[in-house]
Amino acid sequence: MADRTPVIVGIGLSDFPRAPHLDGVQHHVLAAQRAIADAGIDKSSIDGYVNAGGSGGGDMVDGAIAMAEYLGIDHRYLDGTMTGGSSFEFHVQHLASAIRTGLCDTALVTYGSNQLSRMGRALGTGGMHRGPSRIAGPMGYEAPYGNSLVGSYAMHARRHMHEYGTTSEQLAEIAVGVREFAALNPNAMYRDPITVDDVLASKMIADPLHMLDCCAITDGGGAFVMTTAERAKDLPQAPVYVLGAAAAMTHWNVCQQTDFTTCAGEKIAPIVFGQAGLTHDDVDLLMFYDSFTITCLILLESLGFVGKGEGGPFVAEGNLKRGGKWPMNTDGGGLSSCHPGMRGIFLIVEAVRQLRGQGGAAQVPDCEVAIAAGSGGWLSAIGAVLLGKEAP
Amino acid sequence: MSAGAGAGPAVGEVVDVGEWAKPLPGLDAVNGPYWKAAREGRLLIQECPTCGHRQWYPRALCTACGADPVWLETTGRGVVHTFTVIRQQGMPAFKAELPYVVAMVELAEGPLVFGSMPGVDPDLVAIGTPVEVWFGVADDDTGVPFWRPVP
Structure with missing residues (x-):
């Protein structure tokens, strides 16, 4: 057969x-x-x-x-x-x-x-609605208040900091690590190295997220x-x-998020790892949706790579950087390379490139299993795919 | 009277905020009573007579059991569950108010509601800050609930 x-x-x-x-x-x-x-x-x-x-x-x-x-x-x-x-x-x-x-x-x-x-x-802060128009449907409950796309993620970061002591320095480490990979990608939007101090000194867009906590627009x-x-x-x-492949949502509009420290990753992680018969330690590469630094942190925790609230110290140790335990976003990510609005396809393309051994200067040694985890909306709809070099 | 005048609006006060230049909800059969009540100085949520579930935003069904929900008038009080300070926004009506707080408020009655605090010093807002509602007049059928720290 x-x-x-x-x-x-x-x-x-x-x-x-x-x-x-x-x-x-x-x-x-x-x-x-x-x-x-x-x-x-x-x-x-x-x-x-x-x-x-x-x-x-x-x-x-x-x-x-x-x-x-x-x-x-x-x-x-x-x-x-x-x-x-x-x-x-x-x-x-x-x-x-x-x-x-x-x-x-x-x-x-x-x-x-x-x-x-x-x-x-203008995507992040331009305002989703251009004037005193009437907004149909549930988005009408947010429309009068002048939130921004960045603000929706910032509310997650703020609550995560409140509950777990996560810091802006820890979030900044995510942006720094992804930028290191972007430097290896000749097509990346931003390639100059950055430091934690650079992230913290960049303009505050929606507290506590700075400009360099936000993805590029390309x-x-x-x-x-x-x-x-x-x-x-x-x-x-x-x-x-x-x-393995699993996907689910907890809400669509951010006004319906009920736990600002997590996402549907919690629901799908047991499904996708169960399908693959793998554990987190089998994974060699993380391709995480990095619309914002906080997005990666919440994906990392909700998908079970670390315990809830442990993400901040874990990323600060450099575990997601080049040569770290779980290198993340080897193409330079949405944070520094490519984010035209919906980044999920680039996660899959880069994971495949790495699993083929075509990663060039950013190649993860012995890359056999990769996870591509996308976030849609405002940490609303989460999909995770486990990809492997060998037949299951 | 404007939102920032004098001691500010009393709890649930309906305030003339001048010509409305921000986006508004499209009114329909389900949400009409919610926005009309806000125009009259009342903040509504829904409660299910069958299972007791409370919800915001208003819908044509209870999201817990699927039955028909009924309106429940709230006290208009709650605490900040999480928030951000918007410092960059392209739309003119909002740009004029920068920086301002956008927040999720946990109502005394339970549900989280989304809103903002125009005219409030962001330094006065933290997670857990007690807040109370006031209403800006958008038009004859639409009031918009806003929040401010309890004095």
């Missing part, structure tokens, strides 16, 4: 961090072309397509069905799940099941956004190809196995 274990066989990135020559759709296209070439497949063999949209054009321009038409994909499996930045980890969960059960054989996932070129750096796109282990035998790249 054919081996239908889901594997990733192709990855691609569009141009970043600044690509004024590309619109959102073109980022999807360029990343898709590169992922298809990397996979060594004929485009006509793609029978599944997944896309969260969100690149700014609206669903009728860059949503799943619109982009399937644009790309000319004759699909028998289509998924447009949109959970913000974690969409792509949800996609792997869905595709792992679809591929195992034969709903499709070879699927393409794409993302693209010209966030920086289209809107400048252009960019990514894509990957998933198929069966059987098909991968005939393809040029060593397959990367999907060992």
Whole structure:
């Protein structure tokens, strides 16, 4: 019987961090072309397509069905799940099941956004609403108050500090460590080394988060190809196995968060590690959604890599840095390299690159298992994927 | 009277804050009574007559058991559960008020509610600070609950 274990066989990135020559759709296209070439497949063999949209054009321009038409994909499996930045980890969960059960054989996932070129750096604090307009739905309960995207994460950081004594210095260590990796990535948005003092001296955006606690705002796109282990035998790249994938939410709007020190990582960690039959010590690389430094800390704790409240001292010891116990975000992360709005796809692309041994100067030695953990919304929807070099 | 005038508004006071230039909720059949009550100086949450669950924001069902919730008027008092100080915001109506506190308030009645404290010195706010509600008038059908430390 054919081996239908889901594997990733192709990855691609569009141009970043600044690509004024590309619109959102073109980022999807360029990343898709590169992922298809990397996979060594004929485009006509793609029978599944997944896309969260969100690149700014609206669903009728860059949503799943619109982009399937644009790309000319004759699909028998289509998924447009949109959970913000974690969409792509949800996609792997869905595709792992679809591929195992034969709903499709070879699927393409794409993302693209010209966030920086289209809107400048207004995403974090520009205000989600531009004037005295009427905001429908639950967001209307937040709209009159002038919160910012940064402020939503800052409320998590503040509560975490209150309950566990976490410090701004400890959070800053996360930004410093990710910047060290960015220095090794010629395409990264910010590559100059920074210190803890630099982070603390950077402008306060929403207390207690400083500018350097916040991710970059860039252009960019990514894509990957998933198929069966059987098909991968005939393809040029060593397959990367999907060992486990789990995803869940605790809330969507931040006004419905009930525990500002954690996230749905607590719910999904036992599921994803259980599927893979692995423990945290088996993991060689963390690809964590670093929209803000606090996002990484809460993912680290909620996914069980350290106990609740232990994250601050743990990161301050350098455990997430190059050469540390669990190196994190080897591509320079969203904090320093690439964050066009929804970063989850880049977590998967970089994990695959590392597991293939294509990590260049940032290669993690003997990288056999990686986790990609995305956060969508305001630590709202969390997806985690365990990827491995060897068949499960 | 403005929010910052004199001793400030009394608990639950409805305050004319001048021409409203901030975003507002889209009113519908479910949320209309909530915003109208705020216009009249009352902060409502919902309680489920079937299971007793209390919730904010108002919905067409109880999120615990699925039954139809009813309105419950609160005391308008609570404590700061967590907060941030917004120091950068692009929208003009908010930019004019920088810096200001955005907070989650734990109501005396239980649920967490989202809000802000325009005109309040951020240094006066900490997690655990007792706060009380006041209401800014947006239009005839809409009052907006705001918070300030209990004097």
